[in-house]
Amino acid sequence: MTSARTYGQACPVARAMDVLGERWAMLVVRELRLGPRRYSDLAAQLPGLGPTVLAARLRELERSGVVRRETLPPPGAARVYALTEWGAELEPVFAALARWGMRAPVPPDAHLGPDPVLLGMRTFFRSTPGWDAVVEVRLDGEVYALRVEDGALTDLHRGPAADPDATLTGTAGALHAVRTGTLPPDAAGLAVTGDRAVAGRLLDAVRLPG
Amino acid sequence: MTSARTYGQACPVARAMDVLGERWAMLVVRELRLGPRRYSDLAAQLPGLGPTVLAARLRELERSGVVRRETLPPPGAARVYALTEWGAELEPVFAALARWGMRAPVPPDAHLGPDPVLLGMRTFFRSTPGWDAVVEVRLDGEVYALRVEDGALTDLHRGPAADPDATLTGTAGALHAVRTGTLPPDAAGLAVTGDRAVAGRLLDAVRLPG
DNA sequence: CCGCATCCCCAAAGATACTG
DNA sequence: CAGTATCTTTGGGGATGCGG
Numbered sequence: 001m002t003s004a005r006t007y008g009q010a011c012p013v014a015r016a017m018d019v020l021g022e023r024w025a026m027l028v029v030r031e032l033r034l035g036p037r038r039y040s041d042l043a044a045q046l047p048g049l050g051p052t053v054l055a056a057r058l059r060e061l062e063r064s065g066v067v068r069r070e071t072l073p074p075p076g077a078a079r080v081y082a083l084t085e086w087g088a089e090l091e092p093v094f095a096a097l098a099r100w101g102m103r104a105p106v107p108p109d110a111h112l113g114p115d116p117v118l119l120g121m122r123t124f125f126r127s128t129p130g131w132d133a134v135v136e137v138r139l140d141g142e143v144y145a146l147r148v149e150d151g152a153l154t155d156l157h158r159g160p161a162a163d164p165d166a167t168l169t170g171t172a173g174a175l176h177a178v179r180t181g182t183l184p185p186d187a188a189g190l191a192v193t194g195d196r197a198v199a200g201r202l203l204d205a206v207r208l209p210g
Numbered sequence: 211m212t213s214a215r216t217y218g219q220a221c222p223v224a225r226a227m228d229v230l231g232e233r234w235a236m237l238v239v240r241e242l243r244l245g246p247r248r249y250s251d252l253a254a255q256l257p258g259l260g261p262t263v264l265a266a267r268l269r270e271l272e273r274s275g276v277v278r279r280e281t282l283p284p285p286g287a288a289r290v291y292a293l294t295e296w297g298a299e300l301e302p303v304f305a306a307l308a309r310w311g312m313r314a315p316v317p318p319d320a321h322l323g324p325d326p327v328l329l330g331m332r333t334f335f336r337s338t339p340g341w342d343a344v345v346e347v348r349l350d351g352e353v354y355a356l357r358v359e360d361g362a363l364t365d366l367h368r369g370p371a372a373d374p375d376a377t378l379t380g381t382a383g384a385l386h387a388v389r390t391g392t393l394p395p396d397a398a399g400l401a402v403t404g405d406r407a408v409a410g411r412l413l414d415a416v417r418l419p420g
Numbered sequence: 421c422c423g424c425a426t427c428c429c430c431a432a433a434g435a436t437a438c439t440g
Numbered sequence: 441c442a443g444t445a446t447c448t449t450t451g452g453g454g455a456t457g458c459g460g
Contacts, residue, residue, distance in 0.1 A: 005450090006317040007237065008258060010386070011326035013304060016311030017236055023452070026227055027217065039423055048218060050453050055424055064314075079423080086313060092306040094223060100303055101226030103296060104274075107216040116221035176220070215431085233433070249442050260434055265443060289442075 019064045020090075024049050026097075028057050029066060029083065029090060034115055034144070035158040036070060036080035045113045061087075098123050114139035114172045118156060121179070121206040127152040128205060133198045136161035138169040148202065166194035166202070179208050229274045230300075234259050236307075238267050239276060239293065239300060244325055244354070245368040246280060246290035255323045271297075308333050324349035324382045328366060330389070331416040337362045338415060343408045346371035348379040358412065376404035376412070389418050 007014040007021075020026055024046065031037055031045050043054055058081055061067035066087040072078050083090075098120065117139060129151040137144045145161035147154050161167075168175065170190035177183045178190055185192055185203065192199045217224040217231075230236055234256065241247055241255050253264055268291055271277040276297040282288050293300075308330065327349060339361040347354045355371035357364050378385065380400035387393045388400055395402055395413065402409045 007234075008317050008319065008321055009237075009326070010316050010320035010322040011240070012308040012311035012314070012330070013240055013326070014237060014311075015314035015316065016307045018317065019311075019314050021231075021233065021236070023231065024217075026231070027219075027224055030221070030223055040421090043423095048453075050455090051424060052426085052454095053452060056451095089310060093303065093310055096302040096306045097226045098222040100296075100299055101222035101224075101229075104222070104225035104229050106220050106225065107218050107228065109218065110220035111218055112220040116219070116223070120222070253442095258434080260436090261443060262435095262445090263433060266432090 016093075019061075019066060022057065022060065024053060025057050025061065028054070028061065029087060030094065030119070031113075031115055032067065032081060032083045032087070033091070033094065033119060034156065036082035038078055038080050042081065045115065047111055066090075094119075095123050112172045112176055114142040114144075117172045117175050117179075118144050120176075120208075121146075122153060122156050124206065124208060125153045126205050126207075128201075131198070131201055133166070133195075133202065134161050134164045135198065135202055136164040136167045137175070138167065139172045139175060146202070148205075151205075153205075164194065166192065166196070166199040168192060168199060168202075178203055179206055181207060226303075229271075229276060232267065232270065234263060235267050235271065238264070238271065239297060240304065240329070241323075241325055242277065242291060242293045242297070243301070243304065243329060244366065246292035248288055248290050252291065255325060257321055276300075304329075305333050322382045322386055324352040324354075327382045327385050327389075328354050330386075330418075331356075332363060332366050334416065334418060335363045336415050336417075338411075341408070341411055343376070343405075343412065344371050344374045345408065345412055346374040346377045347385070348377065349382045349385060356412070358415075361415075363415075374404060376402065376406070376409040378402055378409060378412075388413055389416055391417060 006018045009015070020029070027046055028042060031042050039054070039058070043049065043051065046054070058067060062069055065084055068082050068084050070080050070082050072080060118137065131148065131151050133148040135146045135148070137146060142158065143160050144156065144158055145164070146156050168190055170188065174188040174190045177188045178185050182188075216228045219225070230239070237256055238252060241252050249264070249268075253259065253261065256264070268277060272279055275294055278292050278294050280290050280292050282290060328347065341358065341361050343358040345356045345358070347356060352368065353370050354366065354368055355374070356366050378400055380398065384398040384400045387398045388395050392398075
């Protein structure tokens with residue numbers, strides 16, 4: 001039953017693909033990069049992935065030591081999936097893949113979840129010394145906290161920010177449109193509250209070239 | 211016909227996986243990292259990969275702009291597959307994946323081709339200033355040329371070396387055993403000719419920790 | 421509800437044989 | 441040598457259902 005399909009090669013690239021090469025595996029891991037998620041949240045962010053395959057991928061990734069199943073302390077007691085330490089060490093792989101994939105074609109009617117937008121901001125953040133900020137970003141109902149210290153992004157995680165200097169609210173697509181320079185924030189429908197100068201600096205630091 | 215299976219996401223990681231995510235695709239690209247190869251050479255280095263899937267992957271990778279089909283000038287006029295410039299830009303992805311995959315389990319009866327061994331030497335080469343060398347490595351019938359300048363690996367490609375200081379000859383498994391420290395060169399069956407001090411320095415620079 | 425398991429169907433991969 | 445043709449097996453997409 002558990003066929004353990006492998007490339008049968010000693011090469012570390014092949015062994016990495018033995019772990020991560022099945023369809024959807026990398027995208028499941030990607031959804032956990034900003035923190036633990038529940039099964040149904042994963043399913044919601046991965047349209048086209050059926051429940052059978054999602055459950056299978058999570059089981060395989062757990063077995064291979066990339067993902068860990070956690071039960072949150074009550075109240076709530078929700079079951080969530082989180083990256084192990086080894087799974088978190090995939091960051092350099094994702095960073096390299098994201099830079100390379102920027103030049104790959106965008107499929108028609110492409111879905112864009114909030115996590116990839118925030119991850120892209122982190123991967124392509126341009127540090128410019130001389131400013132500090134705490135910004136809360138709310139996209140499609142998801143809440144994220146960013147911390148900038150001396151112009152460098154020092155923290156980004158899911159969840160509300162404590163005493164933010166500014167808040168950005170809108171859809172994933174809106175923030176992405178602002179990042180690409182397609183639209184200014186107001187035209188994109190991205191609401192800015194709080195310190196508008198801080199928000200502008202942040203949007204500048206994450207603006208994509210081209 | 212061409213189904214164009216895609217994740218349908220705008221995320222650059224997902225788009226990269228649209229191009230590279232099909233089974234065997236990354237390993238086909240890996241086999242081209244050290245230079246162009248013919249169809250049958252690819253097939254020989256990728257046991258378990260059938261001719262149908264290999265032809266399909268090559269066609270898809272060519273269509274997406276990762277691989278280019280070349281016809282060598284006569285005499286010979288062999289058809290080879292080579293990486294495009296974009297394909298060559300996958301190097302950081304492979305480097306990150308290889309580092310991560312080092313900690314993944316080695317499948318039983320693992321195959322080990324000569325290319326992965328040389329690629330591993332390049333990825334994990336430890337620079338130590340103060341020496342220069344040209345070394346030819348012959349593994350399983352494949353020939354490679356390495357150039358070290360001031361202790362840094364400045365060139366590695368398939369093909370014979372011009373006027374090498376030393377030559378290593380053996381199997382891929384033998385050189386790998388030496389790199390891991392499992393066996394000394396002679397016990398592993400790795401023949402060293404020419405300047406033994408240079409060969410020793412090279413083997414030191416590519417020795418794997420742990 | 422959330423977290424899957426079952427079922428059905430098609431598409432992709434493995435194996436083998438064969439051809440320009 | 442460089443693939444295509446064919447067949448079988450496996451894995452993935454989609455819908456539904458069921459237990460906690």
